[in-house]
Amino acid sequence: MTSDSVPSTQQAIVQHRYGAARDVLGTAETPVRAPGPEEVQVQVRAAGVNPIDWQMIEGNRRLISRRRFPFTPLFDLAGVVTAVGEGVTGFRVGDRVHADNEIDGGGGAEYVTVRTGLLAPVPDGLDFAAAAALPLAGQTALTCLDRGGVTAGSRVAVIGASGGVGHLAVQMAHAAGAYVVGVASGRNGDFVRSLGADEIMDRTETVLSSAYGADAFDVVIDCVGGRDQWVQARRVLRPGGRFVTIARDEDGEVTVASAARLVTTITARRLRGAGTRGTKYVPVFLKSSAPLLHRVNTLTTEGHVRAHISRTFPLTLGGVNTAIEESRAGRVIGKLVLQR
Incomplete structure (x- = not known):
């Protein structure tokens, strides 16, 4: 099932090579990929920034996980389901969801596909910014x-x-x-x-x-x-x-x-x-999963956990560059989030 309003192409923030974010990130028109089996397509409303984002952009982890370019960065994301792939029964178009899209990233795009094994519903009462701050x-x-x-x-x-x-x-x-x-x-x-x-x-x-x-x-x-x-x-x-x-x-x-x-x-x-x-x-080397994220969400729903957002930025190329620079400085209290 797919929302009728999903376009065939989108504007995305993309990385073309390894290096400092301001040198290697740009915008490009990219195709909107339909979800495959056990995948969900998400319209991104917010994305979180973590140290792993700039570490990967700069190529500091290329020995462990090499990227194929062009690549759309940012792993933490929250948004609305716009299509579901074959075999998906737990999510429907219109659901509010979030995930650490661990290998594929995509938080810098308008639309991204996410494996259902990584995805969870956004807890009631959380806005997209707070939801994007939690997964990783x-x-x-x-x-x-x-x-x-x-x-x-x-x-x-x-x-x-x-x-x-x-x-x-x-x-x-x-x-x-x-x-x-x-x-x-x-x-x-x-x-x-x-x-x-x-x-x-x-x-x-x-x-x-x-x-x-x-x-x-x-x-x-x-x-x-x-x-x-x-x-x-x-x-x-x-x-x-x-x-x-x-x-x-x-x-x-x-x-x-x-x-x-x-x-x-x-x-x-x-x-x-x-x-x-x-x-x-x-x-500890994180292996993200829907069951683990559900446990985090339960703690949030019960009032035990709240992600503190120190600053929000627009989910634009300039916003991403500024947020990454602030994260890289290493003095962030809580989380940094980008949102539309």
Whole structure:
């Protein structure tokens, strides 16, 4: 089934090669693709911006996932179903939906096709901007809690507690009944406390091992990266505690050499944590899915989780470039969103 108003072509933001966003993004007329089996066509109303967007645009992850050009960027998106493919029974034209369209992107287009295995209805009461802010960061945060084994009574430290993933992890851990310490800069302390953090540690004034002693935490969730986070966590985690990280020790381009170092580092840290009393090193690599996004949505519907949007931009080439530059600067509180 297809909406009668869907055009055959569209204006989309496209990437033609790797490089800085302002140098490699442009607009182009592209075909509107009809959905295939188990796919849904979505008219994009809003798109979220995440660090992975500019990392992929610049080619920093090309060793892991190489793009075919031209490519329409932005993975997080929300909009309205305009067509459904063969075999689709869970969605209808007119439904409000959102997704992390993990490999295919497309948030910079007017229309995009999304596999139903990634798609979920937008929770009642959420506008498109809020819906576009949730999929990637929300699923990542929930995966961190799952991998960390966070439950009621757990003592959890969230490093980078004011960022896109971190501010959602704080809320989710609080909702799970954990005692949460939010690690962030002092200027963001009030914001992190408003999310449900029981304590705030100003990372500009001290480090975990100075503020807390041995056996202080069951889980440390790292949303910042760098070797120092691991070193500090080992000093404050209880025996058998888990260091869950979404980041690498090194920023920048993934090369053969850096990938080899990463594998060696992960292996060594896991071996060091072997046994019931060892500190567990748990890297998180998100695998988005509709069931996982449904769980995020349930937390949202129940009032436990809210994506904080620090700024919105128009979903235009200029808006995308400005939002990416702000994300790249690394000082965003919560999320950045583009909308029509």
